[in-house]
Amino acid sequence: MTDISTTRQWTAIENLVPAIGEVTLRELFAADPERGRRMSVTAGDLHVDLSKHLVTDDVMTALTDLAHAAKLPAQRAAMFRGDRINTTEDRSVLHTALRLPAEAELVVDGRDVVADVHAVLTRMADFADCVRSGEWTGHTGARIDTVVNIGIGGSDLGPVMVDRALHHLQTAGITARYVSNVDPADLSTVLAEIDPATTLVVVASKTFTTQETMANAHAARRHFVETLGSEEAIASHFVAVSTATEKVADFGIAADNMFEFWDWVGGRYSVSSAIGLSVMITVGPPAFVELLEGFHTMDLHFATEAPEHNAPVLMALLGIWYTCFLGAQSKAVIPYAQGLLRFPAYLQQLTMESLGKSVRLDGSDVSYPTGEVYWGEPGTNGQHAFFQLLHQGTQLVPVDFIGVARPVADLPTADGGGSMHDMLVANLFAQSRVLAFGKTEDEVLAEGVDPAIAPHKVMPGNRPSTTILAPSLSPGVLGQLIALYEHVVFVQAAVLGINAFDQWGVELGKAQAGELLRALTAEKHPGDGFDSSTDSLVEIYREARGRR
Numbered sequence: 377m378t379d380i381s382t383t384r385q386w387t388a389i390e391n392l393v394p395a396i397g398e399v400t401l402r403e404l405f406a407a408d409p410e411r412g413r414r415m416s417v418t419a420g421d422l423h424v425d426l427s428k429h430l431v432t433d434d435v436m437t438a439l440t441d442l443a444h445a446a447k448l449p450a451q452r453a454a455m456f457r458g459d460r461i462n463t464t465e466d467r468s469v470l471h472t473a474l475r476l477p478a479e480a481e482l483v484v485d486g487r488d489v490v491a492d493v494h495a496v497l498t499r500m501a502d503f504a505d506c507v508r509s510g511e512w513t514g515h516t517g518a519r520i521d522t523v524v525n526i527g528i529g530g531s532d533l534g535p536v537m538v539d540r541a542l543h544h545l546q547t548a549g550i551t552a553r554y555v556s557n558v559d560p561a562d563l564s565t566v567l568a569e570i571d572p573a574t575t576l577v578v579v580a581s582k583t584f585t586t587q588e589t590m591a592n593a594h595a596a597r598r599h600f601v602e603t604l605g606s607e608e609a610i611a612s613h614f615v616a617v618s619t620a621t622e623k624v625a626d627f628g629i630a631a632d633n634m635f636e637f638w639d640w641v642g643g644r645y646s647v648s649s650a651i652g653l654s655v656m657i658t659v660g661p662p663a664f665v666e667l668l669e670g671f672h673t674m675d676l677h678f679a680t681e682a683p684e685h686n687a688p689v690l691m692a693l694l695g696i697w698y699t700c701f702l703g704a705q706s707k708a709v710i711p712y713a714q715g716l717l718r719f720p721a722y723l724q725q726l727t728m729e730s731l732g733k734s735v736r737l738d739g740s741d742v743s744y745p746t747g748e749v750y751w752g753e754p755g756t757n758g759q760h761a762f763f764q765l766l767h768q769g770t771q772l773v774p775v776d777f778i779g780v781a782r783p784v785a786d787l788p789t790a791d792g793g794g795s796m797h798d799m800l801v802a803n804l805f806a807q808s809r810v811l812a813f814g815k816t817e818d819e820v821l822a823e824g825v826d827p828a829i830a831p832h833k834v835m836p837g838n839r840p841s842t843t844i845l846a847p848s849l850s851p852g853v854l855g856q857l858i859a860l861y862e863h864v865v866f867v868q869a870a871v872l873g874i875n876a877f878d879q880w881g882v883e884l885g886k887a888q889a890g891e892l893l894r895a896l897t898a899e900k901h902p903g904d905g906f907d908s909s910t911d912s913l914v915e916i917y918r919e920a921r922g923r924r
């Protein structure tokens with residue numbers, strides 16, 4: 377395959393780098409009074425403002441040329457069509473099929489996957505309605521008021537994030553708890569706070585082999601059998617979401633209580649599959665359908681818009697610009713919406729598990745950086761924590777700001793000047809302005825600041841950001857936002873020639889954890905077997921646990 381960094385389109389971008397070092401965002405805005413609107417795109421309900429990026433029109437054109445050099449439209453079509461683009465696992469990548477409308481048809485390997493998807497969605501909705509109405513009861517006949525989702529990675533982060541974002545729609549008196557960590561503190565805390573008689577456990581695992589999830593699921597199962605006094609209780613209190621029918625049956629969950637998805641849904645792309653069951657139960661099937669419609673809206677935007685107006689394409693290319701050409705290593709995502717508290721954590725798995733690759737699809741080494749370290753916290757909290765480094769530090773950290781116009785809830789301010797939500801959004805806009813335009817030494821001195829102190833108060837500016845503004849944090853908007861980033865990941869992988877859908881790097885650690893568990897727990901000290909550091913750590917741990 378062609379190494380994208382050897383193409384003339386790559387070189388053309390490299391040639392534009394020196395000129396960018398010479399211009400400032402102040403100058404770019406001064407030269408083009410329309411820049412703000414001109415460099416914004418609309419994607420579904422999202423207004424995506426890309427004007428505060430360190431780019432000229434030439435750079436944007438060169439970046440879109442690069443996407444064409446990588447045959448992005450053909451690669452995109454292959455994904456939507458169900459080609460086996462996850463070559464190392466020989467799988468299709470069809471999370472977009474999870475949100476196709478019922479009347480659509482997509483035949484892959486002789487099966488209409490849309491019919492399969494909607495069959496499961498119908499079963500999920502029937503089940504969710506039964507739980508919500510009280511028709512489904514626990515072993516003692518009590519109504520369910522708590523759902524505990526046991527899963528990790530994609531079987532946790534997506535549902536948790538959506539649960540927080542759509543909290544305001546949890547009106548049926550059912551709330552969800554999420555257990556992911558194999559640290560027993562996680563499950564113990566939840567078990568201590570729930571009543572098994574009124575709790576439904578969703579064991580969410582694509583493979584149904586993940587060590588953490590299975591350990592938590594078995595421990596929870598024991599707790600339920602003990603407290604409810606019967607093995608039979610499991611049938612009323614445990615359901616599963618998985619692709620592994622037999623393993624679910626082995627665990628003791630009947631086929632009727634299992635909600636299926638397929639190996640063409642990657643774990644980190646699975647929140648729009650049955651993995652969202654806990655969310656569907658708490659917010660209700662109509663809101664979940666609205667969420668899926670939001671995903672589909674963004675899928676259509678990505679599939680059909682020209683690159684110059686295509687939000688995921690442009691955001692992905694800007695990411696490549698900063699990492700491959702300007703030396704950035706991380707990306708901060710700052711939602712100015714408390715409901716999106718877990719969105720940065722969700723994006724960490726989506727982007728970093730997907731793009732953390734060092735070889736291209738053909739196995740050859742990459743000669744350019746792949747992926748960014750994603751991190752972030754909601755604003756305004758982040759402003760009082762790490763924004764100092766963003767404003768005056770020495771690293772280039774592009775930022776994605778996310779805001780909503782209409783809040784779920786609002787409160788007046790003490791002085792009556794607008795509302796607290798107005799304050800929140802004013803802070804968002806102020807931060808993106810300060811990052812972009814900074815404050816010069818002359819401006820600082822003009823305020824009468826002591827010249828000795830002035831350098832400390834200079835804000836360099838020229839720090840790039842995207843601002844995504846949504847009308848509200850509705851289920852539809854949330855679906856659009858998630859799909860937006862899914863497709864950003866796709867575009868970056870397609871241009872850089874890497875596989876965004878496997879995660880072999882995670883597997884070695886899983887295998888070694890098994891060996892180490894045996895070393896920690898064996899009756900007799902296994903002796904030296906690892907390396908001198910690990911061997912002594914094993915010894916210290918065994919001693920502390922009274923194992924010789």
Ligand SMILES: O=P(O)(O)OC[C@H]1O[C@](O)(CO)[C@@H](O)[C@@H]1O
Nearest residue numbers: 528529530531581582583586643
């Ligand atoms: O849903 P499963 O099979 O339990 O896997 C959980 C997670 O483990 C991983 O395989 C590796 O961390 C993720 O990709 C996945 O989301």
